[in-house]
Amino acid sequence: MRIVVIGADGQLGSELVSTLARDEVFPLYYPEFDVTRLDRMRSVLQALRPDAVVNTAAFHRVDECEDDPETSFRVNAIAVRDLARLGSEFGFVLIHFSTDYVFDGRKKAPYSESDPPNPLNVYAVSKLAGEFFVRALIERHFLIRSCGLFGQASCREKGYNFVDRMIALAEEGRPLRVVDDQWVSPTSAAELAERTSDLIRTNHYGLYHLTSEGQCTWYEFAREIFALLDRRPRLEPVDSKTFAAKARRPLYSVLENKRAKETGLRDFSPWNDALKAYLGKKGLIPR
DSSP states (O other): OEEEEETTTSHHHHHHHHHTTTSEEEEEOTTTSOTTOHHHHHHHHHHHOOSEEEEOOOOOOHHHHHHOHHHHHIIIIIHHHHHHHHHHHHTOEEEEEEEGGGSOSOSOSOBOTTSOOOOOSHHHHHHHHHHHHHHHHOSSEEEEEEOSEEOSSOOTTTSSOHHHHHHHHHHTTOOEEEESSOEEOOEEHHHHHHHHHHHTTSOOOEEEEOOOBSOEEHHHHHHHHHHHHTOOOOEEEEOHHHHTOSSOOOSBOOBOOHHHHHHTOOOOOBHHHHHHHHHHHTTSSOO
């Protein structure tokens, strides 16, 4: 299978390149390959003739999106529209990643694929617009929502993931203030890459929620990180209002892997087991 991975140097993209090693993989990197440059994107994909294109590129510095909606929509919506059109034209399957933030969090129970989205911030609106373009413009697609990724490579846009950021701040001796009223499902990028690899070998196209099992607040996530590391930094729970981020986040954005289970995909690990495996792979705790 000839597979293009866009954003191959990111935490999910790098895991996908590794997981898909048995295939003929073509990793593409920014800025040499920029999804906002349509002519360049067209010429590269036309030359590579892929069976599938996996798009992990996104502008997901959530607070910055509030100040720069143009870039947010250019990367997260318009570029995705262009990819979907190219997929329809060239005949490749498009795999595109979206976000738990498309929901407003009012449900207070895990969201399935059939729940209606209601985004609260610019980033989430732009990602939902990208979803709509994929669904409207290309029949053979896998649209995957996930949540709270942590992987061996840092997130290229943010420069870190939550786990590594918490550890780095603790090593600096700084007090850590972490929100304790936003519920999520922290997700292993390695496991997400594995399940994505399994999924794209089927013809069960459409929308999927793919996250690690279970749920916690960001504060509980941080507390588990340091419990596993046997460290005791100054860790303080705060609410979202106190934290005062520019962009509104949903207070509950846990996803249910309903369709994945119906399709027969392997279950994800519980998030705390995935975290333990991640820390072990980094050599921070015994494996």
